[in-house]
Amino acid sequence: MRTFCTFLLLLLGSVAAQAQVAPSWLEDKLYGGGKMNAVVVVVAIIIVGIGAWLWMQDRRLKRMEEKINK
Amino acid sequence: MKHWWWKSLAIVLLLVASIAALWVPLSPALVHVSPSRIAPGETTVNITGYNTAFRSGIHAHFVNDGQVFCPQRIDVLDDTHISMVVEVPAGLREHMTDVVVDGLNYPAAFFTEGLGEGTEETGCSTETVTTSHQTGFTFPNRSILYESIRNLHFHVPMWFTMIALMGISVWKSIQVLGNSSLHDDRKAVSAVHVGLLFCALGLTTGSIWARATWGAFWTNDVKLNGAAVTALIYLAYLVLRGSVPDAYKRARLAAIYNIFAFVLLVMFLFVVPRLNAIDSLHPGSGGNSGFSDLDLDDRLRVVFYPAVAGWILLGAWLYELRHRTLRIIELQNA
Numbered sequence: 371m372r373t374f375c376t377f378l379l380l381l382l383g384s385v386a387a388q389a390q391v392a393p394s395w396l397e398d399k400l401y402g403g404g405k406m407n408a409v410v411v412v413v414a415i416i417i418v419g420i421g422a423w424l425w426m427q428d429r430r431l432k433r434m435e436e437k438i439n440k
Numbered sequence: 441m442k443h444w445w446w447k448s449l450a451i452v453l454l455l456v457a458s459i460a461a462l463w464v465p466l467s468p469a470l471v472h473v474s475p476s477r478i479a480p481g482e483t484t485v486n487i488t489g490y491n492t493a494f495r496s497g498i499h500a501h502f503v504n505d506g507q508v509f510c511p512q513r514i515d516v517l518d519d520t521h522i523s524m525v526v527e528v529p530a531g532l533r534e535h536m537t538d539v540v541v542d543g544l545n546y547p548a549a550f551f552t553e554g555l556g557e558g559t560e561e562t563g564c565s566t567e568t569v570t571t572s573h574q575t576g577f578t579f580p581n582r583s584i585l586y587e588s589i590r591n592l593h594f595h596v597p598m599w600f601t602m603i604a605l606m607g608i609s610v611w612k613s614i615q616v617l618g619n620s621s622l623h624d625d626r627k628a629v630s631a632v633h634v635g636l637l638f639c640a641l642g643l644t645t646g647s648i649w650a651r652a653t654w655g656a657f658w659t660n661d662v663k664l665n666g667a668a669v670t671a672l673i674y675l676a677y678l679v680l681r682g683s684v685p686d687a688y689k690r691a692r693l694a695a696i697y698n699i700f701a702f703v704l705l706v707m708f709l710f711v712v713p714r715l716n717a718i719d720s721l722h723p724g725s726g727g728n729s730g731f732s733d734l735d736l737d738d739r740l741r742v743v744f745y746p747a748v749a750g751w752i753l754l755g756a757w758l759y760e761l762r763h764r765t766l767r768i769i770e771l772q773n774a
Contacts, residue, residue, distance in 0.1 A: 404490060406587035408652035409462070412594050412645040419641045423634075423758070427765060434769055
């Protein structure tokens with residue numbers, strides 16, 4: 371269920387973003403360095419996303435470990 | 441150790457592909473010209489290159505409908521900037537004039553005024569000997585994309601991985617229909633969970649890439665909306681599972697739903713975007729060609745395929761972890 375909520379937030383975030391105009395500093399950042407920054411952001415999102423998923427998985431196992439220890 | 445080989449392979453493939461995707465230089469290209477309009481008479485033209493190494497003595501010429509004219513003077517300012525003085529002839533036939541500098545072509549660089557029935561032969565050389573090229577392995581340098589072409593190796597494998605995981609899931613669901621096995625049902629839901637993770641990553645990374653190339657975080661592109669609908673269909677799969685308390689009933693219901701979900705995934709991600717009646721910004725969809733039309737596409741493929749294989753193996757690894765965790769939790773609760 372937690373995955374579900376995270377996913378929904380991410381999805382809504384990306385859909386909601388269509389309505390707003392990006393601030394110019396963000397635009398400069400994304401377009402900077404021959405658009406290399408867009409690649410850096412994409413790689414960062416993937417690492418953070420998979421990291422967050424593993425973290426959630428870790429918590430699940432931890433809860434179970436605590437149960438076993440009791 | 442024998443069960444670990446494919447996990448090691450995943451790490452090696454991801455490492456090699458990611459390093460290559462970030463490190464390989466872009467091939468040189470002309471990225472900007474000014475002014476954007478030229479008219480008959482003496483004109484100063486400034487040209488900006490990317491990853492170029494302009495040196496004095498380089499060759500440049502202009503092409504208009506097959507007619508060639510050359511600049512009178514070329515000043516090399518630095519590796520990426522040159523300034524040219526050109527006598528634009530009157531009576532050129534086409535509105536769009538191309539410029540070629542050091543063998544690098546910039547098509548339709550200038551809007552041309554003072555058109556006519558053609559000019560006399562200038563006797564200008566069109567040799568395209570190049571001196572400033574990056575040699576060795578490079579990625580194609582495409583206008584609008586530039587460095588962000590590297591995202592091909594990160595954003596697209598997310599979707600390949602999601603489709604592979606949903607494929608595993610539907611395969612397990614078909615088995616559930618035959619054997620009513622809760623074990624296979626658990627595998628099916630584990631694959632969907634990890635598949636949705638990659639779907640979320642695909643949507644967000646795509647959104648960033650879209651901002652950098654198409655100018656908006658979300659467009660009404662058919663593939664974007666198809667992907668969003670697919671995500672909702674699979675979220676509904678999880679909701680459906682949560683609403684059925686009986687385990688065997690849940691397994692069978694979810695299996696049937698999952699088969700429909702996969703059919704819709706194929707429709708939304710593969711069939712609909714390829715219909716010729718629908719325009720899509722995505723390469724390989726609608727009237728838009730894929731990356732394969734680039735002359736250097738094989739250089740992208742050399743990195744892209746290992747990246748896809750690596751990400752799919754990583755997805756399979758996460759799926760296995762998820763499944764094992766769920767299994768232990770169920771055993772513990774039993």
